Amino acid sequence: MNTLLQDDIILDCRADKIFYSDFLAVRDSHVPIRKNQITGFIGPSGCGKSTVLRSINRMNDLIRGFKFFGSIQFHTMDIYNKKVDPVAVRRNIGMVFQQPNPFAMSIYENVAFGLRLNRFKGDMDNQVEKALRGGALWDEVKDKLKKSGLSLSGGQQQRLCIARAIATEPQVLLMDEPCSALDPIATRQIEELMLKLKERFTVCIVTHNMQQAQRVADQTAFFSVDLSIGGRTGYLVEMAATKELFSNPQEQLTKEYLHGDFS
Amino acid sequence: MAAENREESILPHAETLAAPPTTVDKIFDKCFRTLTLVFTWATVLLLAFIVFRIGGQALPAIKEYGLGLLVSSDWDVNNNQFGIWPQIWGTLYSSLLALVLGGFFGITIAIFLTQDFLPHKLEIILKNIVELLAAIPSVVYGLWGIYVLIPILQPTADKLHSSFGWFPLFSTSFSGFGMFSAALVLSIMILPTIAAISQDALRAVPGKTKEAAFGMGTTRWEAILRVILPTASGGISGALVLGLGRALGETMALAMLVGNSATVSLSLFSPASTLAALLALNFPEADLNQTGVLMYAACTLLLITLVVNMLGTLIISTTTTKGGER
Numbered sequence: 001m002n003t004l005l006q007d008d009i010i011l012d013c014r015a016d017k018i019f020y021s022d023f024l025a026v027r028d029s030h031v032p033i034r035k036n037q038i039t040g041f042i043g044p045s046g047c048g049k050s051t052v053l054r055s056i057n058r059m060n061d062l063i064r065g066f067k068f069f070g071s072i073q074f075h076t077m078d079i080y081n082k083k084v085d086p087v088a089v090r091r092n093i094g095m096v097f098q099q100p101n102p103f104a105m106s107i108y109e110n111v112a113f114g115l116r117l118n119r120f121k122g123d124m125d126n127q128v129e130k131a132l133r134g135g136a137l138w139d140e141v142k143d144k145l146k147k148s149g150l151s152l153s154g155g156q157q158q159r160l161c162i163a164r165a166i167a168t169e170p171q172v173l174l175m176d177e178p179c180s181a182l183d184p185i186a187t188r189q190i191e192e193l194m195l196k197l198k199e200r201f202t203v204c205i206v207t208h209n210m211q212q213a214q215r216v217a218d219q220t221a222f223f224s225v226d227l228s229i230g231g232r233t234g235y236l237v238e239m240a241a242t243k244e245l246f247s248n249p250q251e252q253l254t255k256e257y258l259h260g261d262f263s
Numbered sequence: 264m265a266a267e268n269r270e271e272s273i274l275p276h277a278e279t280l281a282a283p284p285t286t287v288d289k290i291f292d293k294c295f296r297t298l299t300l301v302f303t304w305a306t307v308l309l310l311a312f313i314v315f316r317i318g319g320q321a322l323p324a325i326k327e328y329g330l331g332l333l334v335s336s337d338w339d340v341n342n343n344q345f346g347i348w349p350q351i352w353g354t355l356y357s358s359l360l361a362l363v364l365g366g367f368f369g370i371t372i373a374i375f376l377t378q379d380f381l382p383h384k385l386e387i388i389l390k391n392i393v394e395l396l397a398a399i400p401s402v403v404y405g406l407w408g409i410y411v412l413i414p415i416l417q418p419t420a421d422k423l424h425s426s427f428g429w430f431p432l433f434s435t436s437f438s439g440f441g442m443f444s445a446a447l448v449l450s451i452m453i454l455p456t457i458a459a460i461s462q463d464a465l466r467a468v469p470g471k472t473k474e475a476a477f478g479m480g481t482t483r484w485e486a487i488l489r490v491i492l493p494t495a496s497g498g499i500s501g502a503l504v505l506g507l508g509r510a511l512g513e514t515m516a517l518a519m520l521v522g523n524s525a526t527v528s529l530s531l532f533s534p535a536s537t538l539a540a541l542l543a544l545n546f547p548e549a550d551l552n553q554t555g556v557l558m559y560a561a562c563t564l565l566l567i568t569l570v571v572n573m574l575g576t577l578i579i580s581t582t583t584t585k586g587g588e589r
Contacts (some may be wrong), residue, residue: 024274030376057478059478061475062474062477087480087481087482088480090477090478090479090480090481091479091480092480094478094479095478097385097471097474097478098476101471101472101474101475102475102495103472103474103475103476103490103494104493104494105493113489114479114480116489117479117480117481117485117489119479160474164479165478165479245491
């Protein structure tokens with residue numbers, strides 16, 4: 001893959017201000033997301049990293065009082081343009097959540113869900129298998145596709161959720177602390193999976209685990225909390241290639257955080 | 264007592280504020296447990312006693328008429344000919360009709376009141392109003408049916424019969440008292456049960472499941488129809504079965520509205536009868552032989568409702584363990 005293509009910015013996220021009712025949750029955060037790379041969002045709790053991630057596929061629109069000022073350029077279009085349907089955005093930008101949340105239906109139906117929703121006309125069985133292989137779950141479940149998705153272990157459930165999200169082949173996959181409910185072995189499996197996924201998808205991941213960011217992310221965005229305006233407002237401190245951010249942080253705050261002075 | 268002393272002596276007499284439960288505490292605990300056990304078994308025994316006594320009184324009739332009583336339509340007191348097939352039919356038909364109507368509206372109301380269509384305060388107010396329907400006495404429903412509902416239904420029913428008389432459901436003329444009025448009132452009576460339990464089932468759907476649905480790019484209706492309703496389906500089927508159980512046993516309003524005619528007809532407008540209405544209306548002037556027959560009918564009704572209720576409990580318990588977290 002040539003470097004020029006890798007540097008392609010698929011999503012240009014400029015979160016100037018994000019409000020929940022009167023509360024300013026995030027300010028002045030420009031996060032360019034590069035195609036076929038993994039972008040990690042790190043920072044202390046309450047720094048707005050999840051808020052920014054969830055703004056990218058307009059999940060936050062479901063929260064009463066949510067207001068977004070800025071723009072998120074996806075290809076040639078701003079996804080916060082009034083003409084854009086948030087439902088359509090979510091079909092193009094998939095999401096994996098903190099808690100594994102398969103539907104109370106069979107493993108097969110979980111993966112086929114998005115395909116049926118998007119009126120997929122092709123070979124359903126084939127596409128479900130492809131997604132389950134993509135989610136590194138096929139070998140474990142191929143003999144029990146009719147069993148409930150809830151019968152799987154936590155790590156398997158999370159991989160099922162990844163398979164469900166990638167079945168419709170969205171261009172971007174958002175992951176909101178996908179390993180925080182999992183044990184170390186399951187975490188490792190998901191991390192390995194992410195490295196495979198980036199060949200086909202663009203991945204953004206929120207993590208509270210700095211080692212995880214170092215292991216998987218190509219680019220890392222460090223957010224912090226600004227207490228000066230009176231609230232707890234999150235903002236982007238700095239963003240760089242992961243190696244560079246961890247070895248040579250430009251900001252004093254980043255240095256202190258990576259050093260473990262606060263969390 | 265000896266065992267207790269030993270137990271205490273094992274604990275080190277260190278300086279601590281923790282103290283073992285006193286003997287009074289233990290006696291109280293034991294009494295409380297015994298008492299709850301007694302009441303629990305008393306309930307079970309009471310049920311067994313009721314079944315036993317009614318069964319006992321029905322026994323002569325069961326011996327004399329056998330299963331033939333269940334499928335016969337004759338009711339001739341003078342010749343000692345009895346059959347309760349029309350009543351069984353009427354009970355099942357009116358209850359199923361009520362279940363279809365009450366189930367549809369009950370579930371619709373439950374969706375409307377739980378899926379953020381309204382501000383939270385308004386949801387609570389409407390929820391309570393729907394539940395108030397359960398507080399209206401059966402006889403008041405009956406009166407309302409006779410003096411309000413039947414006059415309202417008359418013109419529509421007449422039109423349906425004259426235009427669609429060839430259709431089995433509308434094949435007889437509407438006399439007011441009959442299956443249609445009875446089933447409508449019945450559906451209103453079971454609506455609160457269905458709506459309330461369905462609401463609980465829908466509220467129990469985890470937030471993360473809804474989030475997953477919206478994250479996949481569902482519209483609000485797609486999320487409700489494809490994810491939330493299927494997830495809550497266990498609880499909702501339980502609600503339907505409990506509603507059906509209520510409908511099967513309902514007596515007063517039906518006795519007032521159903522027409523009390525031993526007729527077996529698919530037509531909604533035909534008068535009919537139900538087991539509960541038969542019992543209520545015939546006991547006052549029943550002789551010994553007829554009492555046995557009525558007890559037989561009571562057993563039949565009891566059996567039907569017991570089976571339905573047990574089925575409901577079974578559905579609820581199996582689906583809640585299946586859908587729940589592990």
